Amino acid sequence: MSAYEKEVRTYEALCRGEDAIPIRADDRLVCNFFVPHPFFRYMPIKQEILFADPKLVMWYDVLTDEEVSEIQQLSKPRLRRATVKNPVTGVLEFADYRISKSSWLPTKLSPLTMRINERIEKMTGLSIRTAEDLQVVNYGLGGHYAPHFDFGRKREKDAFEIEYGNRIATLIYYMSEVQSGGLTVFTRIGAKVKPIKNSAAFWWNLHPSGEGDLRTRHAACPVLAGAKWVMNKWFHERDQEFRRPCELERGTVEPDDIF
Numbered sequence: 001m002s003a004y005e006k007e008v009r010t011y012e013a014l015c016r017g018e019d020a021i022p023i024r025a026d027d028r029l030v031c032n033f034f035v036p037h038p039f040f041r042y043m044p045i046k047q048e049i050l051f052a053d054p055k056l057v058m059w060y061d062v063l064t065d066e067e068v069s070e071i072q073q074l075s076k077p078r079l080r081r082a083t084v085k086n087p088v089t090g091v092l093e094f095a096d097y098r099i100s101k102s103s104w105l106p107t108k109l110s111p112l113t114m115r116i117n118e119r120i121e122k123m124t125g126l127s128i129r130t131a132e133d134l135q136v137v138n139y140g141l142g143g144h145y146a147p148h149f150d151f152g153r154k155r156e157k158d159a160f161e162i163e164y165g166n167r168i169a170t171l172i173y174y175m176s177e178v179q180s181g182g183l184t185v186f187t188r189i190g191a192k193v194k195p196i197k198n199s200a201a202f203w204w205n206l207h208p209s210g211e212g213d214l215r216t217r218h219a220a221c222p223v224l225a226g227a228k229w230v231m232n233k234w235f236h237e238r239d240q241e242f243r244r245p246c247e248l249e250r251g252t253v254e255p256d257d258i259f
Contacts, residue, residue, distance in 0.1 A: 007147055007187050010187050010190075011146070011147055011185065011187050011219055011221075014183070014185035014186075014187065014190065014192055014221070015181065015183060015185060015219075015221035015222065017183070017192070019190065020190055021188075021189065021190025022190070023051075023189075023190050023191070026052050028049060028052040029049050029050070029051070029052060030048075030049055031046070031047065031048045031049075032047055033045070033046065033047070034046075034047035034059070036122065036123055036124070036125055037122035037123070037125070039119075039122045040122070040123075045059050045060075045062060045123065046059065046060040046061060047059055047060075048060070050191055050193065050201075051186070051189060051191045054189070054203060054204060054213055054215050054216055055203060055204065056186070056191055056193075056201065056202075056203045057201070057202050057203070058193065058196075058199055058200070058201050059123065059199060059200045059201075059202065060196065060198070060199045061198050061199070062119075062123065062173070062198065062199065062200050063116075063173055063175065063198040063200075064198065065197075065198070067112060067116070068175045068176075068197070068198065068229075070110075070112050071105070071112070071116075071134075071136060071175065071231060072136070072175065072229060074105055074109065074110060074112075074113070074136075075103040075105060075136035075138075076103075078103030078104070078105075079101040079102065079103045079136075079138060080101060080102065080103065081094060081100075081101055081102075082098050082099075082100045082101060082102040082137065082145075083095075083098075084097075084098050084148075085156070087153065087155075087156040088156075090156070097144075097145070097146035097148075098144075098145045098146070099139075099142060099143050099144055099145075100137050100138060100139045100140075100143045100144075100145065100220075101137070101138045101140075102135055102136065102137045102138070103135070103136050104132075104133045104134070104135055104136075105133055105134040105135075105136060106133050107128070107133060107134075113134060116134065117134070117233075120171060120233055123171075123200075123202075124169065124171060124202065124235070125243055125244075126168075126169060126235045126240055126243055126244070127235075127239040127240055127243060128233075128235070129239045130163075130164045130165070130235070130236040130237075130238045130239045130240075131233060131234060131235045131236060132233070132234045132236070134231055134232070134233055135231065135232040135233075135234075136175075136229070136230075136231050137229070137230050137231070137232065138227065138228070138229055139182065139220065139223045139227065139228040139229075139230075140223065140227055141223055141224075141225070141226075141227070142222055142223060143220075143222065143223050143227075143228065144219070144220055144221060144222040144223070145219060145220035146219055147187045147217050147218065147219040148217065148218070148219065149205070149212065149214075149216065149217055150167050150170045150205045150216065150218075150234060151166050151167045151168075151205040151206060151212045151213075151216075152166050152167065152212075153212065154212075160236070163238065164236040164237070164238050165236045165237025165238045166205070166206060166210070166212070166236065166237055167205050167206075167234045167235065167236060168204065168205060168206050168235050168236060168237045168240055168244065169202065169203065169204050169205055169206075169234075169235045170201075170202070170203055170205055170216075170232065170233075170234055170235075171200055171201070171202045171232070171233040171234075171235075172184065172200060172201045172202075172230050172231070172232055172233075173198075173199075173200045173230060173231040173232075173233075174195040174196055174197060174198070174199050174200065174201075174228075174229075174230055175197060175198070175229035175230060175231060176195065176197055176226075176227060176228055176229040177195065177196070177197050177226070178195045178223055178225075178226050178227070178228045179224075179225035179226035180223075180224035180225035180226065181221050181222050181223045181224035181225065182195050182220070182221055182222075182223045182224075182226075182228040183195070183220075183221040184201065184218060184219070184220055184221070185218060185219055185221055186215070186216065186217065186218045187217050187218065187219060188214065188215045188216075188217050189215050195228055195230070203216060204216075204244075206237070208244065208245070208246055208247045209246060209247060210237065210246055
């Protein structure tokens, strides 16, 4: 069985809710109140650490129903079929392995988008100056995104812009409950994230050394019933030098990988 076939089997099993990769008990997997900035002193974030290494966290009640409704209204007229970057040509194109509609919301589009971006900066401790605009994604029935990395690979054409660097981290807001399906799954570590309305998942795509973390390969499972709304925020390396300083690590050089 090829590595690709093994990953497909793991992906499908995780999407069914199975523990395809055993996860050991870890006392670092805790729930707590998180105060990343004085702004949250009197209303700390409810945090759950889903996976310790690589660190994958879930933050609960970081949006309101009213904010979600307004975001959806802002995005609906802008929704278009989602595209992916061809790793050989660098051209954006449609692909059967990503079925969804997406729209981009500029930071200064409305008071709400400005407020959310300010909150994101306080929650993550990362600069949004080099981050991408908010991307709203709607997955209808059967909508999915097969296993992929959020960061650019070295051998890919135009993987990332020198001015902004690679995608250092990902924040995903979940803006709806899904009747069936729609999990976010990590095919190399076996982690599963269930969409819970008004929550957000956060993880680092790169090691502190700047090398891509292959363990962050993830997928959006097919929606079997209902619809799934998410909002992505991708952060880039530049302007994060003093927020997440680079450091030397062993074993972080990106090996050859068929994916």
